[in-house]
Amino acid sequence: MSFDTASTPRLQMRGITKRYPGTLANDRVELSIQPGEIRALLGENGAGKSTLMKIIYGVTQPDEGEIIWHGEPLKMRDPAQARGLGIGMVFQHFSLFETLSVAENIALAMGAAAGTPKQLEPRIREVSQRYGMALEPHRLVHSLSIGERQRVEIVRCLMQDIKLLILDEPTSVLTPQEADELFVTLRHLAAEGCSILFISHKLGEVRALCQSATVLRGGKVSGHCVPTECSDMDLARLMVGAAEGLEASYPKVHGGLTRLRVDDLNWHNADPFGTSLAQCRLEVRSGEIVGIAGVAGNGQDELLALLSGEVRLPSTERERITLDNQPVANLYPDARRQLGLTFVPAERLGHGAVPDMSLADNALLTGFQMGLTRAGMINHGKVMAFADKIIADYAVKTPDAHTTARSLSGGNLQKFILGREILQQPKLLVAAHPTWGVDVGAAAAIHRSLIALRDAGAAILVISEDLDELFQISDRIGALCSGRLSPLAETAQTTPVEVGRWMAGEFEPVTHA
Structure with missing residues (x-):
């Protein structure tokens, strides 16, 4: 491994615990990362990965535990403090204004102290070219490909004195070629001493890129491993505890009418x-x-x-x-x-489900044709039974059907929406x-x-x-x-x-x- 295992860890998390109503999102989590290390954070949906990253970035405060930064205890108050320390995070959903230029978007994210978009343009060109992620500061974001938009998000982080970069599902919207280009950049960053936390469900990518991995299951650390010494199935078993259907090969068929x-x-x-x-x-x-x-x-x-x-x-x-x-x-x-016809849209929250409505009410939204209403009146018993069946049949992790849609992890909400549509036959x-x-x-x-x-x-x-x-x-x-x-x-x-x-x-x- 190329990272310095003898040095003081750049980041340590000790006994991190975070509770939400009905959910223990993080349960005494221990995590550390060295300078120059690329560490994967793996786990099934609802395992607590996103909560842990938000705690590092100052979006969420832990109920218990402590964060150690370069050997010193630290209370991460907010993302501004995290950015000031050199921590950058690229979220799964980009946060760019399509009608603004690359430079204008980066200037907005960095704040007034960083200078005007015009003043930032030479530095954007220098930083983006240095890391093989060339960007034209004048271009409007709507004219960029998805891969180029992700470059904007990453270059925004690199414009600061970056020490820790957190990437949440960074290749989910990239072509294989774009993912390969991203990995070249990440290896370059790590060689310069930047620590990288890499969240992904694509296990082949984890094995190709990451030097170490921490696996979460049910909010707890279930193990650590070296991905290159594991097969995809080994990693999957660490994540989910069982291997049923993970390598299924389904027969191909010819359709009818x-x-x-x-x-x-x-x-x-x-x-x-x-x-x-x-x-x-x-x-x-x-x-x-x-x-x-x-x-x-x-x-x-x-x-x-x-x-x-x-x-x-x-x-x-x-x-x-x-x-x-x-x-x-x-x-x-x-x-x-x-x-x-039934339909599973691309956007879960706001399109597939109403964020602040309960799962039961969200089940009713498209399942109303299944005898859940009569003469314009809602049969709440049948609605609850339908929602409970979705939760049971699709192993949706939630306290009950009264829980709001926005409180579920992305994967669990996806299972609920898909189950709601499939059960309508x-x-x-x-x-x-x-x-x-x-x-x-x-x-x-x-x-x-x-x-x-x-x-x-x-x-x-x-x-x-x-x-x-x-x-x-x-x-x-x-x-x-x-x-x-x-x-x-x-x-x-x-x-x-x-x-x-x-x-x-x-x-x-x-x-x-």
Whole structure:
């Protein structure tokens, strides 16, 4: 290992405990990291990783325990103090203003003392080029790719005298090539003495990048390891304690009758930051899973909105989308649901669930058609029974169905939303990024649920940026690039390299037979 194991740890956390109502998020956690060390923090959803990182960054205060920084006890009051010490954090969800330039975004984050955007421009160029993350300070954020936007977040941290960099799921929205470029930068930083805490559910990446790992389970440290000395399965067992279904290989099948048909769909997006769709053609049949790959921002959100009914076409274009041969392109979402469509959106909070409503009320939001209401009156007993069944069947970690949606970890909320839609026994399920940010155990459970729904005869469309996931569960696969949809191929007859080319736009458009 290249980091200095003999020196005083840069950061130590001793006996860190954090309680929330009904939840012990961190239970006497011990963690240390040396200068120049890249340490992974692993654990299933709800294991306490995000809470621990927020404590380090000053967002959350621990109930018990202490933080030792360069050998001295410290009370981390807020993120401003953390940044002043040289601690930077890149959150899973970017916090950039799309209508502002790179320099303006960085200036806002650093505060008035750092100077004006104009004054920061030479330093942004110097720092970004030094670490192989070249940025043009004048460019507006909306014109940047997802990978470039992440560079902005990281360069913002590097503009300070960075000593500890915390990265939460940094590759979840990156292409493999962009992830490789990020790793080069992180190794460069570590060689200069920067400590890096790396949170990821992609175990292959952890093994390739990290020199050490701390594993959390149920809020406690369940073990430490050297990732290069472990297999993916070894790491998964440390995280979830069991290996059921983690390496499942699902048989590929041929679908039956066409359930969803998208026919020559053209749609102009008036949003200057959005993507227009051009000549999209797609069929999803009963008893099959179709996977659509693509880098974020290439029309996935627009296609999902048109399929769900959040965006409707005029009645003259209603046959562009059909469900069981019935035109639906002009119908509202509830009308499409009555025909057998269920939907898992990309955004969990605010789209898939109302943050401050209970899980029971969130179950009612789309499950109302399952006999949960009568003559306009809510049957609260049936609503609670439905919510409890989702929680039980999908192993959602929560005190009970009265808990608000925002109090769940991202992965547990994802399981709840997916379970809510699957238990409605749809004819067609459209799911966006079904396992994004979900731990390996939960992802395996979600995959098994999707396969079971497929085998029960449902048609399933999965839109995801995770190629490994799509190749594991999809029967046919295609890709979106700049609003154009590639032809679909049988998954068993293609390769990730070929689909990667489609993601870059290297394909011939679909033509009618």
